[in-house]
Amino acid sequence: MRALILSDIHANLEALNAVLEAAAPFDALWNLGDVVGYGASPNETIALMREKAQFNVRGNHDRVCCGLTSALGFNPVARAAANWTREAMTQENREWLAAVPQGPIDLEKAAGIAGVSLAHGSPLNEDQYILTMRDAWAPLQQSTAITFIGHTHLQGGFSQKAHDWHEVRPRYKSRDEADTWALPIPPGTRHLINPGSVGQPRDHDWRAAFAIYDTEAAEIIYHRVPYDVTAAQGRILLAGLPERLAERLRSGR
Template sequence: MRALVISDIHGNFHALEAVLAAAPAHDAVWNLGDVVGYGARPNEVVELLRGISTLDVRGNHDRVCTGLTSSQGFNPVAAEAAAWTHGTLTDSNLEWLKAMPKGPVAVGETIVCAHGSPLHEDHYILSMRDAWAPLQRMESSIAFFGHTHVQGNFSLLENDWEEERPQYAEREAAAQQRLELRAGTKHLINPGSVGQPRDMDWRAAFAIYDDMDSSVTFHRVPYDVEAAQAAIRAAKLPERLAARLQTGR
């Protein structure tokens, strides 16, 4: 079985289209949340996902943009985008987003999918310090998560702790890097953000999980950033949301 693992699309339809066009053949699509918020084409993103995703986990922006929770903890730019998104979503898409389950969601006996962490949907895992408790406490051998918009892997094998981030030679063309999943190891794996990367790489990020050869392959793919920026500006959303797409931060 091969799964396309995506996260943090954030209403960026142009990036999602590029990911789906570049993704190798797969049997399932696992969506780790934050489908909307920030980007200017939330309805198109949701409608596309509704036809292809086989597993969905809600993100914090999905909750706020649908009114399940307030935007009190958001910065002003995020709160403005959330309010705009709520007013833009169709009733059908709003209800679909509201119905996405809270993570973690199990895939068989060895894998879970979460937004922030397998321990709490809003926790950020950015460093080994953040990963320590989830790796110690999670019962699955693999947890896929998003939320940070940073592609990478944290692992634990007995007393061997490792943090790995893909290193790509250049930042313009499509690129990939394979990670072998060693037997007996626990992994926390972030596929990166489709629609708003924050690891200084502007390209859309995703991952392919392959249980036949026990591997995850991280991918980056270019997309039409200028078109995504133009859509944000046309919607009169904050300029910050358009500008940051060019730098991946």
């Protein structure tokens, strides 16, 4: 099985379409949350996830934008985007987003896929960022073999086998073209895998990020793919969203 893992789309339709085209063919799509927020195409990105994703996990921006929790904890730019998104979404999409489950989702229980779970932030706390080995230690001790996470907008992850611990950072040859990097999954290892952000990367790489989990090859293939940043920026500006949200797409931070 080839499962496409997406996270942090953030209503960036141009990036999402580029990812879906580059990732094909795939057998399943697992969405780790934050479909909306920041970008200017919330209804379009939700429609694609409703159509294509077999599993969806809610993100913190999803939770705020559909009205489950307040935006007061967000910084002013994120708060402005969340308030705009709440008004821009259709009632049907707000209701769908509000019903998306909190992670982690155990795929063995949900679909008979052993050793895999899905979360937005830490599997121990959906709002916690896993940025360092210290952050990863407790979740890895209590997780399934592979837990896919998002939230940080940083592609990579953490791996552990017995007393060996490793931080995973893909190493690409290109900074402008489509590129891939494969991570083998040896037996007996545990992994926290972040596919990166589709719509707003923050690892100084502007390209849309995603991952493919190939169960037969026992590997995870990280991907970066170019997309029409100018069009995505134009949508943000035309919507009247903060200019910072358009500017950061080009720099990837």
